[in-house]
Amino acid sequence: MKEEHTDTNLKLFSPYNPKETEDRIYKLWEESGFFNPDVCIEKGVTKADAETFSMVLPPPNVTGTLHIGHASMLVIEDIMTRFARMQGKRTLWLPGTDHAAIATQSKVEKILEKEESKRKSDLGREEFLKRVESFAQNSHDTIVSQIKKIGASIDWSREAFTLDPKRNFAVRTAFKQMYDDGLIYRGHRIVNWDPKGQTVISDDEVINEERKGKFYTFKYSADFPISISTTRPETKVGDVAVAINPTDERYTQYLGKEYDVVFCGVPIHIKIIADEAVEKEFGTGALGVTPAHSQIDADIAIRHKLPTKQVINEYAKMMVGGENIIGKKTTDARITIVEWLRTEGLLEKEEDITQSVPTAERTGGIIEPLPKLQWFINVNKPISTRDNKTLKELMLAPLHEKSITIMPERFERVYINWIENLRDWCISRQIWYGHRIPVWYKKIINNKELIINNQNQEIYCGVNPPKDIENWEQDSDTLDTWFSAGLWTFSTLGWPEKTKDLMDYHPTTMLETGYDIIFFWVARMILMSQYLIGEVPFKNIYLHGLVRDAQGRKMSKSLGNIIDPLDVIEKYGADAVRMSLIIGTGPGNDSKMSEDKIKAYKNYANKLWNITRFVLSSTEGIKYNTKFTNYTDSDKILITEWDEVIKTITKEMEEYKFYLVGDKIYQYTWARFADIIIEESKPIISSTNIEAKNSRAQFLINTLVNIITILHPFMPFVTEEIWSMLPVENKNLLMVTVWPKND
RNA sequence: GCGCGAUUAGCUCAGUUGGUAGAGCAACCCGUUUACACCGGGAAGGUCGCAGGUUCGAGUCCUGCAUCGCGCACCA
Helix, strand or coil, rough: CCHHHCHHHHHHCCCCCCCHHHHHHHHHHHHCCCCHHHHHCCCCCCCCCCEEECCCEECCCCCCCCHHHHHHHHHHHHHHHHHHHCCCCCCEEEEEEECHHHHHHHHHHHHHHHHHCCCHHHHHHHHHHHHHHHHHHHHHHHHHHHHHCCCCCCCCCEEEECCHHHHHHHHHHHHHHHHHHHCEEEEEEEEEECCCCCEEHHHHEEEEEEEEEEEECCCCCCCCCCEECCHHHHHHHCCCCCCCCCCCCHHHCCCCEEEEECCCEEEEEEEEEECCCCCCCCCCCCCECCCCCHHHHHHHHCCCCCCCCEEEEEECCCCCCCCCCCCEEEEHHHHHHHHHHHHHCEEEEEEEEEEEECCCCCCCCCEEEEEEEEEEEEECCCHHHHCCCCHHHHHHHHHCCCCEEEEEEEHHHHHHHHHHHHEEEECCCCCCCEEECEEEEEEECCCCCCCCCCCCEEECCCCCCCCHHHHHCCCCCECCCCHHHHHHHHHHCCCCCCCCHHHCCCCEEEEEEEHHHHHHHHCCCCCCHHHHCCCCCCEEEEEEEEEEEECCCCCCCCCCCCCCHHHHHHHHHHHHHHHHHHHCCCCCCCEEHHHHEEEEEEHHHHHHHHHHHHHHHHCEEEEECCCCCCCHHHHHHHHHHHHHHHHHHHHHHHCCHHHHHHHHHHHHHHHHHHHHHHCCCCCCCCCCCCCHHHHCCCCCCCHHHHHHHCCCCCCCCHHHHHHCCCCCCCCCCHHHHCCCCCC
């Protein structure tokens, strides 16, 4: 008893030192095993049949280090997790990392280029993959240590990686099932080709950027009757028709006529057709149809049975034309063609416009729509094993049935709107880093030459390779990283095996993630879970916003306003960083971050420290005791007031309003408990009225214990450290201490 | 073009079911013989973006507008 108030508390006499405390405390937690719900049950801190709380960590990309946005996510999720654990729930927060196929591969390619002036083809697939894997391993290690620095109470024993063998097995199993159900198919279609990354990407990975451009109006030749407009004259060598609106009387006289013209040295055959998709008011009201390089044109071409003529290749270079065009980049060919139009007197108008240019999310390359043979997921095919519902319907149902709720609610409509406009998902990527597509093609030897990727080849799809493997060649492509990410809530729990974890923790209770990946990830998880196991992946979605700088700008290297979580943790302590990230951060809204704010909460940690010093030194011999009843009337009022605060806080915690709770507890402890109650207590404690003295001392101790407990999910390090000094009998670690109840 | 969000003190934001506007930071004045200067006390600071409407009463509900930001679609 005596030691508790003297030796142990010596450190209270110097200011709180997060650096000395945090790593030591985290180690204590890890060694306790309490991050793992099984250990909590084993050691009797959680009942075996208790309600569960489960959540996966949105796996950070192994592309480098964590930024302050990740820190913010970790804090919100850790608060959820610690609160659930302190409520006695069987609490699982499951960590992992994402291989992030394109992002990681292009990062390593950049490093290779910069440091060794090499390309990936110089190394070959196998050697290059070794480089990527070692890079990914380094990133992983950094990320893990960063997650620990923040104080995340996450179950490392269950850590997963989207590209590890278990997840790979899950991916192959899922692919095979979808293939057998006819949901995965191979099709020749217009896709988003990224010439820089040399791969196809999905519609969602295309970022439309506003740029200044020119809008040209011209005729193919002097004797062609109709003028057309375009921003991309170089594609016009691939035109096969001119389409007009069927009601456009300016042009109906030409309908059905066909013309042979030579456009900048390239002979083209143009048919005049009518199609509803053409708007009369746009441009000249006539559209030059380029089926190979425009999605809309391809649709028109299919309706009118027009041929497709590819004129641009994978390197965004021209495939046709004379010496002046062929082999040139599209942008250079454009200049040549415009110049030709001008000298021929065919150019009628040249207008400056702003247009949105499709670019690739990861590489920034300008997307070239190209016809290619790729793998797709059909979102409109009825599935017999799922009541003949389509994937689209399976993705919408949980929202309509309210088996999934989204916070904030307004994102439900964003989600629904996206699903309704969803088109088939292109899942194959021409990159090396990722899950190899589990499809093999029967080798065809033609003139002693091996033919692969031929549309008419015999196909084998299986979880495992075909037995006579020597006669087969595996598809060289890998899967969109979001395919494996879509399985995350259950692949991490052991699926396709029917594990105990899967039974116990799926569907997960909560998905906490950024609103910017609602389509990429949230929607795909719902798709996969609904289809593969017939249940939702999670019951609640909490979407956080972006962390911006003090002026509300996005953090970026070029602005130099990036706050590195490790830097500020080093400077102010993890608890202070956590508080600053949670207060003023409602779901769905972007939040602002500044060092001033962090500093304020560093002071708060020290304030708690000093409050503890005062309370312990002025209540010597008094232990935490909820049975004490001999309170003075004025203390009874204080207790009622505090009970009211706990009640509100508990309710707001259950409603995930952490930003309110953080501020409320901060206000109470500082402005109320420290500034008023403690000041008033000084004369009482030093008085000779034993009854009043004991009453107040008991109140101070009990309330301090409660404050530290309630604050634990927010500021776990300093509270755990203070807890170790508090006069509480039979105490365990604060992280598994029961949340205060008041009925 | 369709939709969403924001607009409250100098800055960053709270403000739950409508009931006399709150906090942090910054700035101002005062204070240091022990819980804490990583502090305490005090004062100052807002026609809640604009215009209407509903109501006894609107920061809060309804309509319109403005500015900023975001998403989706179009982009021949």
